[in-house]
Amino acid sequence: MRLLVAHPSPDVYGSDLQLVETVRGLHQAGQRVTVVVPERGPLLPLLEAAGASVEVMAFPVLRKAYLSPIGLVRLAAALMVFWVRAARLWRRVRPSRVLVNTVTIPWWIVVARAARVPVVCHVHEAEDDQPKPVRLALTAPLLLATRVVANSRASRDVLTHTVKVLGRRTTVVYNGVPGPESVVSARNRMPHEALRLVLVGRLSPRKGTDVALEALAEVRRRGIDARLRVCGSVFAGYEWFEQELRSRASDSDLAGNVEFLGYVAEPARELEQADVVLVPSRVEPFGNVAVEALLAERPLIASRVQGLAEIVTDGETGLLVTPGDATDLADAIQRLAADPTLAAELASAGRKDAEERFGAERYREEIAAEVLG
Structure with missing residues (x-):
C-alpha cells in the first residue's frame, strides 16, 4: 500500500x-x-x-x-x-x-x-x-x-x-515520545548554586514564555537565585513577541539571568541540565516537551490546561499551575526549590508514568x- x-x-x-x-x-x-x-x-x-x-x-x-x-x-x-x-x-x-x-x-x-x-x-x-x-x-x-x-x-x-x-x-x-537511552542523574544542587530552570518551545504567547519570565522575576524577588534558559525560535509573524521578551529580560530584575538559545537541535541535553522544567503554556493540545521532561526524570511544572492536564497528575508526577498566572508558577518553583526531596519524588514517579502511558x-x-x- x-x-x-x-x-x-x-x-x-x-x-x-x-x-x-x-x-x-x-x-x-x-x-x-x-x-x-x-x-x-x-x-x-x-x-x-x-x-x-x-x-x-x-x-x-x-x-x-x-x-x-x-x-x-x-x-x-x-x-x-x-x-x-x-x-x-x-x-x-x-x-x-x-x-x-x-x-x-x-x-x-x-x-x-x-x-x-x-x-x-x-x-x-x-x-x-x-x-x-x-x-x-x-x-x-x-x-x-x-x-x-x-x-x-x-x-x-x-x-x-x-x-x-x-x-x-x-x-x-x-x-x-522516545525517551533517552539512559537517564542522567539529576545533580545535588548546593545552597550557593543557582536554580536552573529550562523552557523548551516556540517563542509564542501560547507557550507562555512571558509568564515564565515574570515568574522568574518573582522568585528572584523572594531571594531565590534562579536562572532561565529558553530553547526555541519564533513563529514567523511573532517577531514582535521575541522583541518584547528580550526587552523584558534586559530589565534590572532579570538582566543576566535569562538566556535565549534559539532553536536547539537536541533539547534533551538542556533537559538534563535542568533542576526544574517549565511548560507554562496557555494552549497545549498535548505537550511533547512535558513528556520529554518526565522521561528525563526532571521535576516538571506545567499549566493546568488541555493536554498537559492529561499528562501530569498534580502532586504525584509533577505540579500543575494556573495558565497565565506568574505568581502561581513562582509559588510552584519556590516549592520545588525549597523541597528537593519532593522534586526528586515527582521526577521519579513522572518517569515511570510517562514510560507506561506515552x-x-x-x-x-x-x-x-x-x-x-
Missing part, C-alpha cells in the same frame, strides 16, 4: 517530531510512505531516516495572515496553483490512502476524497480559544475525512463541541492501526 502523508511544516517541533514516529509505525507495518511538505527544512532527513520518501511542493497552510479580505484573495490564488500541483503529485505517487497531519491544510482532504481514496486526519490542535466561526472553519472539513485521530481528549473535545457528529468518528491516540512503540502500533484500519 502506498500512503501519502501531508504535513504543514519542515520544522522539528512537537507535531513534526510526532510525524517521524508516525512514519516509523507505518513503515514497521510494511507500508510505503511518501510525505509531502511545503518547503525544505530539518525535518526532511529525519523522515527519510524513518523510512519515508519526501516530496517538497509549495502549498498554502491556514495562518492568521489569511484572515483578512486581502488574505483571502491571496489564499484563493494560492489554491488555484495548488490544485494543479497536487494533481501532478497524485499522478506520480498514486496513493491508496492519505493521512493529513493537521487541520490547517484541509485541501488535502478534498484532494483525497475527490480521488475516492480513504483519508485520515490526525488532529494536533485544540483551538478552544478561537472564535466559533474560526473553529468551525477549521473543523468542518473533517466531515469529509474517513476517520479522525486526536492526540488528546482535549483535542477531541474541541472538535466535538464544534461539530458534534465528529465524536462518532474520532479516536484518541496519545503521542508517543511510550513510542505503543504509539507506533496504535497510530498504524488507526491509519490503516
Whole structure:
C-alpha cells in the first residue's frame, strides 16, 4: 500500500517530531510512505531516516495572515496553483490512502476524497480559544475525512463541541515520545548554586514564555537565585513577541539571568541540565516537551490546561499551575526549590508514568492501526 502523508511544516517541533514516529509505525507495518511538505527544512532527513520518501511542493497552510479580505484573495490564488500541483503529485505517487497531519491544510482532504481514496486526519490542535466561526472553519472539513485521530481528549473535545457528529468518528491516540537511552542523574544542587530552570518551545504567547519570565522575576524577588534558559525560535509573524521578551529580560530584575538559545537541535541535553522544567503554556493540545521532561526524570511544572492536564497528575508526577498566572508558577518553583526531596519524588514517579502511558512503540502500533484500519 502506498500512503501519502501531508504535513504543514519542515520544522522539528512537537507535531513534526510526532510525524517521524508516525512514519516509523507505518513503515514497521510494511507500508510505503511518501510525505509531502511545503518547503525544505530539518525535518526532511529525519523522515527519510524513518523510512519515508519526501516530496517538497509549495502549498498554502491556514495562518492568521489569511484572515483578512486581502488574505483571502491571496489564499484563493494560492489554491488555484495548488490544485494543479497536487494533481501532478497524485499522478506520480498514486496513493491508496492519505493521512493529513493537521487541520490547517484541509485541501488535502478534498484532494483525497475527490480521488475516492480513504483519508485520515490526525488532529494536533485544540483551538478552544478561537472564535466559533474560526473553529468551525477549521473543523468542518473533517466531515469529509474517513476517520479522525486526536492526540488528546482535549483535542477531541474541541472538535466535538464544534461539530458534534465528529465524536462518532474520532479516536484518541496519545503521542508517543522516545525517551533517552539512559537517564542522567539529576545533580545535588548546593545552597550557593543557582536554580536552573529550562523552557523548551516556540517563542509564542501560547507557550507562555512571558509568564515564565515574570515568574522568574518573582522568585528572584523572594531571594531565590534562579536562572532561565529558553530553547526555541519564533513563529514567523511573532517577531514582535521575541522583541518584547528580550526587552523584558534586559530589565534590572532579570538582566543576566535569562538566556535565549534559539532553536536547539537536541533539547534533551538542556533537559538534563535542568533542576526544574517549565511548560507554562496557555494552549497545549498535548505537550511533547512535558513528556520529554518526565522521561528525563526532571521535576516538571506545567499549566493546568488541555493536554498537559492529561499528562501530569498534580502532586504525584509533577505540579500543575494556573495558565497565565506568574505568581502561581513562582509559588510552584519556590516549592520545588525549597523541597528537593519532593522534586526528586515527582521526577521519579513522572518517569515511570510517562514510560507506561506515552511510550513510542505503543504509539507506533496504535497510530498504524488507526491509519490503516
